[in-house]
Amino acid sequence: MSELYQTLLRDTDGTSVDNGDLALRIADANEFEIHREASSLDEDQRGRAMTAIADRTRGGGTFNALETGALLTMFDHLTTDKTRAELFADMEDETGISRTQLFRTLAMFRTFGRELLHDRVTAARCTCEALKLLAGKDVEEAARSEALEFARAGNFLTIKVAKNLIRKHARRQSGQDGGTAEKPTPSVSPKSADAAVLWQHSESQLHVLVRRQSQSVVVDDETIVMALEAALAAYKRVTVEQQTAPRVA
Numbered sequence: 001m002s003e004l005y006q007t008l009l010r011d012t013d014g015t016s017v018d019n020g021d022l023a024l025r026i027a028d029a030n031e032f033e034i035h036r037e038a039s040s041l042d043e044d045q046r047g048r049a050m051t052a053i054a055d056r057t058r059g060g061g062t063f064n065a066l067e068t069g070a071l072l073t074m075f076d077h078l079t080t081d082k083t084r085a086e087l088f089a090d091m092e093d094e095t096g097i098s099r100t101q102l103f104r105t106l107a108m109f110r111t112f113g114r115e116l117l118h119d120r121v122t123a124a125r126c127t128c129e130a131l132k133l134l135a136g137k138d139v140e141e142a143a144r145s146e147a148l149e150f151a152r153a154g155n156f157l158t159i160k161v162a163k164n165l166i167r168k169h170a171r172r173q174s175g176q177d178g179g180t181a182e183k184p185t186p187s188v189s190p191k192s193a194d195a196a197v198l199w200q201h202s203e204s205q206l207h208v209l210v211r212r213q214s215q216s217v218v219v220d221d222e223t224i225v226m227a228l229e230a231a232l233a234a235y236k237r238v239t240v241e242q243q244t245a246p247r248v249a
Contacts, residue, residue, distance in 0.1 A: 003037065004022070004025060004026060004029060004034060004037060004074060005037050005038060005041055005045070005049050005074065006037075007022065007025070008022070008049055008052050008053070008074070009045060009048055009049060009052070011052075019056055019064075019067040019068075019071065020063075020067055022056075022067075022070070022071070023066065023067035023070035023071070023113070023117055024117055024118070026070035026071070026073055026074060026113075027070060027113055027114040027117045027118065028114075031073070031077075034073060034074060034077050035077045037077075038074070038077035038078050039077075041078070046078050049074070049075075049078060050075060050078055050087065050090075050091075051094075053071045053072070053074060053075045053091075054090075054091055054094035054095055055094075056071055057071055057072070057091070057094075057095045057097065061128065062123055062124070062126055062127065062128045062131065063117075063120065063123050063124070065105055065108060065128045065131075066108065066109055066112070066113045066116055066117055066123065067117070068105050068109075069105045069106050069107075069108050069109025069110070069113050070109050070113055070117070072091075072102060072105060072106040072109065073106060073109060073110065075087075075091065076106060088102055088103070100221055100225050103221065104132045104135070104220065104221060105132070107132070107135040107136075107137075108128075108131045108132050108135045110135070111131075111134070111135035111144065112126075112131050112134075112135065112144075112148075115148070116131075119152075122148065122151045122152050125151040125154070125155065125156050125157055126147075126151050126157040127156075127157060127158055127159060127162075129159050129162075130147070130157045130158055130159050130161065130162035131157075131162075132220065133159065133162045133163065133166065133220055134147050134162050134165070134166065136166075136220045136221070138198075139166050139169075140166075140169040140170065140172075140173055142169045142172070143165045143166050143168065143169040143170075146165055146169070147161070147162060147165050150165075196211045196212050197209060197210070197211050198210045198211065198212055198224060199224060210224055210227070210228070
């Protein structure tokens with residue numbers, strides 16, 4: 001067993017093992033090992049581990065973000081489907097980092113961390129936001145591979161470069177660049193299989209749909225959350241205006 005959590009619990013003042021060393025150990029462990037150890041902890045140990053992770057989740061920069069993502073991987077394995085939202089909300093309160101950014105940082109580590117934590121030179125050439133964009137769930141693996149090759153060649157991986165690579169490989173996948181990408185056979189109705197639909201939510205009397213403006217638009221989770229918040233604010237504003245508008249006799 002990796003004993004990641006036991007290491008965390010023994011280092012009560014956070015001075016014996018720094019985040020970098022711990023992150024490397026997390027990077028060298030697989031998700032199954034981390035989950036198995038997390039499952040072996042009792043409630044007291046789980047609580048102390050969560051507190052320790054929150055205390056360590058500070059700082060900025062790409063390498064620090066990768067280290068934070070490694071710690072969040074441990075934190076994620078301490079949660080369940082029922083408790084994940086609540087516990088990440090607590091983590092948001094403890095660290096001052098929004099839940100959206102916590103999940104994006106977690107995804108960044110799971111996509112790139114196990115490689116880049118062992119390659120500081122390449123990591124230093126990658127902006128944090130570029131890696132978060134490339135870690136998006138709809139991004140083609142080819143775009144990620146080309147991005148790392150780009151950085152390893154001595155280039156600086158910026159947000160603009162990342163977006164261009166995402167668009168490039170999205171077009172290739174859809175065959176828009178003149179390629180012969182095979183079209184997947186739809187297993188559901190065309191409406192539900194619409195690639196432009198990013199998220200949807202249904203209630204008994206309402207259906208909310210989030211759709212990208214065009215296939216070339218790069219959208220991540222934070223963009224969706226911000227758009228939904230803006231839409232809700234706009235709806236509330238219009239509703240208030242309608243309720244307070246003077247009535248014409």
